[in-house]
Structure formats: C-alpha cells, structure tokens
Amino acid sequence: MILRFSFNYLSSSLIYEKIILKTLALFSLDSKLVKNSDELLLYVNSDDSDELESFANRLSLELPHSIFLHNTDVKVVDEMPQESFILPNVPKLSMAFCPKCLREVMDEADENYYNIFHKCEVCGYDVEGEKKSYKEEFVNLAKSISSGLVAEVNTFYGKYYLGKIDKKCSDVDFDIVSYDLATLSHYTNATNSEIAALGAIEKPFVKLKTNIKFKMDFEDVADELIRFKLPDDFVLHLLLCELHKLGINLIFITKEKLLSDVKFDLVEYEKEQEPIEAVVGDNHIAIVRGEKGLPHQNLSNSNDLIPHIGAFFSVIKEHSLFDKTVAGLNISKEYHNNMLIYSKKFGTIEYLSFGFEFSSVKDVFDSIISSNESGKKLVENFKNKFPEHFEAISAIAFNEKEFNVYKLWGIVAIVLGYSKETNLTKAAKVLEESASLFLGTKGPRIDYKLKRVDSKVYIDPLMTIRTAMSFKLAGVDKLTLSYGVVESFVEFISSQFDDIKDEMKSDAVVATGSLLQNRHLFSKLSKEVSINHNLYFNKELPIDGKNILYGGNELF
Ligand SMILES: [Zn+2]
Numbered sequence: 001m002i003l004r005f006s007f008n009y010l011s012s013s014l015i016y017e018k019i020i021l022k023t024l025a026l027f028s029l030d031s032k033l034v035k036n037s038d039e040l041l042l043y044v045n046s047d048d049s050d051e052l053e054s055f056a057n058r059l060s061l062e063l064p065h066s067i068f069l070h071n072t073d074v075k076v077v078d079e080m081p082q083e084s085f086i087l088p089n090v091p092k093l094s095m096a097f098c099p100k101c102l103r104e105v106m107d108e109a110d111e112n113y114y115n116i117f118h119k120c121e122v123c124g125y126d127v128e129g130e131k132k133s134y135k136e137e138f139v140n141l142a143k144s145i146s147s148g149l150v151a152e153v154n155t156f157y158g159k160y161y162l163g164k165i166d167k168k169c170s171d172v173d174f175d176i177v178s179y180d181l182a183t184l185s186h187y188t189n190a191t192n193s194e195i196a197a198l199g200a201i202e203k204p205f206v207k208l209k210t211n212i213k214f215k216m217d218f219e220d221v222a223d224e225l226i227r228f229k230l231p232d233d234f235v236l237h238l239l240l241c242e243l244h245k246l247g248i249n250l251i252f253i254t255k256e257k258l259l260s261d262v263k264f265d266l267v268e269y270e271k272e273q274e275p276i277e278a279v280v281g282d283n284h285i286a287i288v289r290g291e292k293g294l295p296h297q298n299l300s301n302s303n304d305l306i307p308h309i310g311a312f313f314s315v316i317k318e319h320s321l322f323d324k325t326v327a328g329l330n331i332s333k334e335y336h337n338n339m340l341i342y343s344k345k346f347g348t349i350e351y352l353s354f355g356f357e358f359s360s361v362k363d364v365f366d367s368i369i370s371s372n373e374s375g376k377k378l379v380e381n382f383k384n385k386f387p388e389h390f391e392a393i394s395a396i397a398f399n400e401k402e403f404n405v406y407k408l409w410g411i412v413a414i415v416l417g418y419s420k421e422t423n424l425t426k427a428a429k430v431l432e433e434s435a436s437l438f439l440g441t442k443g444p445r446i447d448y449k450l451k452r453v454d455s456k457v458y459i460d461p462l463m464t465i466r467t468a469m470s471f472k473l474a475g476v477d478k479l480t481l482s483y484g485v486v487e488s489f490v491e492f493i494s495s496q497f498d499d500i501k502d503e504m505k506s507d508a509v510v511a512t513g514s515l516l517q518n519r520h521l522f523s524k525l526s527k528e529v530s531i532n533h534n535l536y537f538n539k540e541l542p543i544d545g546k547n548i549l550y551g552g553n554e555l556f
Contacts, residue, residue: 003052004077005042005059010539011068012295013093015201016040018122021087023062027055033085037320043080064099064201067278067285068539094157094273095293096203096232098123105234106241114138116234116266123201125156125233127269134238134266142242144262145251152260156233157292158272161258162251165212172256175205175227176212179240179249184228187212187250191523197280202293203232204278207519209437212250225436225519232275232292235267279517279543281526286537288517294540311512311538312340312348318539319508327351327497327506327533331513333425337404339496341504351500352450352457354405360397364411368462375466382469389417396422405489406515408461412468412485418478434482436520443484444471448492486521494528501532509533516543 009016017033020042024031029052030045046052056074097105098120104110105118112118117129145151150163163169165176178184181199188208190198198206205227231237236253243251276290287294312328315321328340337354358364368375383390393414400407409431410424418434419427435443449463464485471481500506509529516522516537529535537543 001047001049001052002043002045002077002080003056004075005044005056006071006073006075007040007042007069008038008071009040009066009069010038011066012540013068013095013293014087014090015066015093015095015098015122016063016069017085017087019062019064019098020059022122023055023059026058027051029055030080032081032083034081034083035085041081043077045080062098062100065196065199067197067200067202067204069200092121092126093293093295094125095123096201097234097237098201102237105238114238116238118234125269126271127156127267129266129268137264137266138238138242141239141262141264142246142248145239145243146246146248149261150258151262151264152258153235153239153264154267154269155235156267156269157275158255158269160253160255161260162253163258164248165250165252168258169252169254172254172258174252174254174256175229176210177236177240177251177253178228178230179244181230183249184208184230188228190228191280191282193282193285193523194280197278197285198228198230202276202278203230204276204287205229205290206278206280224433227277229275235264279519279522281523283530284522284526284535284537286516286522287540287542289542312342312510314541315510315512315536315538316342318541319510319536321508321510321536324508325504325506326508326510327500327504328510328512329493329497331405331511331515333404333406333428333514334402335404336402337406337513337515339493339500341500341506343504350456352459352496354403354408354459356403356408356458356461358398358403358411358461360394361411361414362394364415364462364465365394368466371462375462378466378469378473381473385473386417393417398424400424403461405459408459408464409485411461412465413482415465416468416472416478416481418482431482431485432518434479435486436518438479438483440480440483443480443482443487444476445491446471446484446488448489483520486518487524490521490524490528493525494531497529497533507534509535511535511537512543514543 007016020033032043034041044052044055101118101120101123104112105115107113114133114135115131116134117131141151145163148164150161150168153160153162181195184190184198185195188210190208194206197204207225207227210226231240273292274290275292276294277288278285279288312330316326323344325343328342330340331337339351340348341351342348365379369379396414406428407424410428413419413427413431419430421427447463447467449460450457451460468481468485497509511525526535
C-alpha cells in the first residue's frame with residue numbers, strides 16, 4: 001500500500017523536510033519526498049500496514065505545528081513518483097525547540113535533562129555551552145522572581161529584563177510570556193486560530209486583549225492590546241516551568257533597561273534577533289515584524305525587485321502569481337495607499353487612490369459645508385451640540401506630506417473628540433485601539449465612497465467624516481463608532497475587489513501594508529475577501545517590510 005501525506009506548507013525554512021527525513025530514517029520504508037512550490041508530498045510504500053501505521057503515528061509526534069502550515073491530508077494512492085527531494089545545504093535558522101528536543105530536556109532520565117544547550121539539526125540556536133543539567137540555576141532564578149525581584153536574563157537571541165507582572169514593569173513597554181496555552185486562553189480573548197498560532201514552533205508574539213487585573217497606578221495598560229507569546233527558547237521555557245511550580249504562570253519581558261537585582265547569563269548569544277510578531281485571521285496568518293526563525297535568502301532574492309515595484313510585487317513573487325491577473329490593496333500607515341491591478345498583458349495600473357488633502361480641520365468643515373445643503377446642516381448641528389470642542393479643533397492645522405486611510409481615521413478621531421492629538425497618526429492610533437476594545441459584533445455603517453477627478457478614481461474622505469459625525473450626533477459611543485469605521489472600511493474594500501473581479505476577471509488578491517497589523521482589520525479582511533477571492537499576504541516577509549523602499553508613487 002502507498003500512502004501519500006500532503007502538507008500545504010508556505011515556508012522555505014526546511015523544518016518539515018528535515019523532520020520528515022529524520023523520521024523516515026528510523027524506519028525501513030520505501031519512500032519519496034516531493035516538493036511542489038507550497039506543497040510538500042511524502043509517499044511511503046509498504047506491504048506491512050502495521051509499519052505504515054506506526055510511521056504515521058511517529059511522524060505526528062515529531063512534527064510540530066507551524067504558522068506556515070495550512071492544510072494536511074493523507075491518502076492512499078496507486079503509484080510512487082519518480083523524483084525525490086534532496087535537502088539543500090543551507091544554514092540552519094534560529095528556531096525554538098522541536099518536540100523531540102523538548103521531550104528530552106524535560107525527561108529526568110535523559111542525559112539532556114534541563115540542558116539549555118540541547119538542540120538538533122532542526123531546532124535551536126547557534127550557541128554552544130557545557131552539556132549539563134541547569135536545574136539548580138533555574139530553581140534559584142524562579143525563587144528570586146517569585147519573591148518580586150527583576151532579573152536581567154540572556155536568552156538565546158538577546159538580553160531581556162523580566163519579572164512578575166506588577167508595578168515594576170509599569171514604566172516600560174513590556175510583553176508577556178505565558179507558561180502554556182491554557183493560561184493564555186484564560187487571560188486573553190485569543191481566538192482558536194490565534195491559540196493555534198501561539199503554540200506553533202515559531203512561537204510568535206500575538207497582540208491580544210487581556211483581562212489581567214493590573215495593580216493600581218498601572219491600570220491604563222489594561223486598555224491596550226498586549227503582546228503575548230509562549231517561551232521560545234530553553235531559558236524561558238525552563239524558567240516558566242519552575243515558576244509554574246511556584247504558582248506563577250505569566251511574566252513580563254522587556255528590552256528596556258530596568259533596575260535589576262539578579263543577573264542570569266548562562267547563554268552568550270552572538271547575534272541579537274527580534275522575535276516575530278504575527279497577526280492571525282481564521283484563514284490567514286501574516287508576519288507583522290521581527291526576523292527570528294525566518295529564512296533570509298528570500299529577502300536578498302527579492303531585493304533587486306523592490307525599489308521599482310514595491311510591496312505588491314514582493315507578494316506576487318513569493319506566491320508565483322506573475323501569470324495571473326492580480327488585484328492589490330496597499331494600506332501602509334505612513335505612505336500612499338491604493339488599489340492596484342497587475343496583469344501580464346497590460347502591466348500595473350492604479351485602480352483607485354486613497355490620496356486626498358486638507359490643510360486643517362477648518363478646511364474639512366468648510367469642504368463639508370460647501371458640498372451641499374445637508375453638509376451645511378450637519379456642520380451646524382455639530383457646532384451647536386459641541387460648541388467648545390468645535391472651536392478648539394477648528395484651529396488644528398495638518399502638517400502631512402501624504403494623506404491615506406490611516407490619516408483619514410486620524411481626522412475622524414480628532415473631529416469626534418476621541419483624541420487630543422493634533423498628529424494624525426497618533427490620533428488614528430486612538431481610534432484603532434478603541435475599535436479593538438469593542439466587544440460587540442457589528443458597528444454602524446460608515447460610508448466609504450468614491451469620486452472621479454479627471455480620469456482617476458479617488459476615495460471621497462468627506463463622506464467618511466460626515467457619516468461618523470452623524471453617528472456621533474446620534475449618540476453612538478466611542479468604541480462602537482470606532483469599530484464601525486474600521487469594519488466598514490473592510491466591507492468597502494471587499495466590495496471593490498468583487499467589482500474588480502467582475503470587470504477585469506482577476507484571479508488573485510494581494511494585500512500589503514502596515515495597517516494589516518490591526519488584528520480586527522486583518523481577521524475581517526481575511527474572512528470577507530476569502531469568500532470570493534484567493535487572498536494572499538507576504539509569506540515569510542513582514543507585511544510592511546517593503547514599503548520603506550517603496551514609498552509610494554514612483555510606479556506611476
Ligand atoms: Zn530539536
């Protein structure tokens with residue numbers, strides 16, 4: 001009988017390939033491994049069905065979940081393929097522990113029990129050290145932290161300050177490391193997809209809303225999303241294991257220098273690496289920032305392309321979509337935003353621009369007044385209902401080089417009085433955070449409309465601001481209204497993609513830009529757009545990694 005295991009695996013890290021080959025070596029099965037862009041196919045052939053079964057069981061034990069793994073399947077097939085994959089000789093990536101090494105380090109009878117330097121050809125970091133049990137060191141470190149001390153700790157990829165979540169971390173930007181997934185789901189509103197991603201071998205950070213009751217003078221933190229992860233090296237893992245025995249399942253971790261009482265430097269890491277952060281929808285995962293564990297060869301391969309055609313093309317390249325008609329959404333927080341269409345036949349065109357311009361809030365109000373009678377009335381009502389606020393914000397002048405969707409949200413936040421900031425990016429952040437704190441499922445419908453100027457199509461920013469003002473006048477609260485602003489934008493985008501598909505027969509959709517870091521926007525976009533389209537994000541490149549070089553308009 002021939003079994004075919006297939007993995008839809010969007011990574012060039014070779015982790016799965018290596019583990020599969022390693023596991024195959026334990027059995028004497030006739031086998032072939034085939035790699036087909038994003039598809040990894042393993043064929044095993046044997047007359048002994050018990051052996052096939054025990055291989056399948058062993059493989060599922062050895063293979064970790066990965067954020068790059070999308071689908072798996074096993075099938076009985078008739079034929080073995082001719083060719084077989086040969087492992088290329090590329091440098092190993094810095095990676096958290098694999099299931100096998102973890103089992104050994106946690107096994108009291110194993111020679112690598114509590115040996116932080118244990119690793120294999122698949123996992124671990126490029127750091128050597130004495131092979132011994134470091135149990136005592138971790139017991140002592142856990143005791144210090146449990147007693148309230150802050151520790152300066154060398155992990156395998158950088159120096160961090162960490163300790164119990166209390167007042168000591170209230171002055172710094174911190175993330176949280178959790179002992180296990182059960183603790184994570186207890187203290188956060190993580191979705192099932194987010195929990196699965198957090199447990200993957202890449203151990204990414206995921207930004208989550210938490211119900212941890214922070215102590216006194218520190219409560220404003222509770223209104224923000226905080227980054228959570230599971231331990232991603234043996235230093236953090238063994239520390240959390242010892243802390244768990246003392247009843248502590250969460251610690252804060254920060255790069256910012258804190259007054260520390262304990263130094264823990266068993267590990268002499270050579271190169272600092274930023275851990276990755278991911279944003280997770282039910283159908284897609286994208287990397288927001290970081291580099292640890294991501295293959296580097298991809299970056300250098302696509303570098304020659306970037307300055308000319310930007311983030312959009314880095315996705316087309318990563319997914320080999322050059323022969324398709326591709327519709328693209330480009331929503332950077334800093335730069336020009338647009339929707340693009342690429343096809344081999346006619347090249348790349350800007351389908352719609354999110355560019356606009358205002359000099360001040362007064363300019364916004366004047367434009368609404370002069371647009372029509374109902375606009376004039378709306379501004380009058382707004383002025384009468386919030387006279388002081390109206391007066392105060394009218395004086396705000398904008399100092400922006402480039403207006404985009406995020407800046408439009410900034411204007412909305414200022415006009416609605418959600419932010420005292422005059423900087424549009426900072427004001428937009430307030431709206432974004434309010435939206436993420438909304439616990440309902442549906443916000444009010446905010447208008448995103450288009451207008452034609454000469455032969456080009458632009459977004460009409462006034463319609464968005466106007467509907468937001470109307471809902472504010474109607475008494476809709478801040479969280480609900482903010483949610484509506486973000487939600488309606490995704491619905492607008494989704495229907496634009498539908499129109500493009502009707503008109504241009506596009507067969508793929510690509511989305512890029514730092515605004516995708518927004519958890520709510522990303523998961524909604526992933527869900528809505530996937531209904532009618534094949535949606536692609538950057539695979540192993542950060543969502544916005546390319547925009548720095550791209551910078552906007554040079555394409556057109
Ligand atoms: Zn390993």
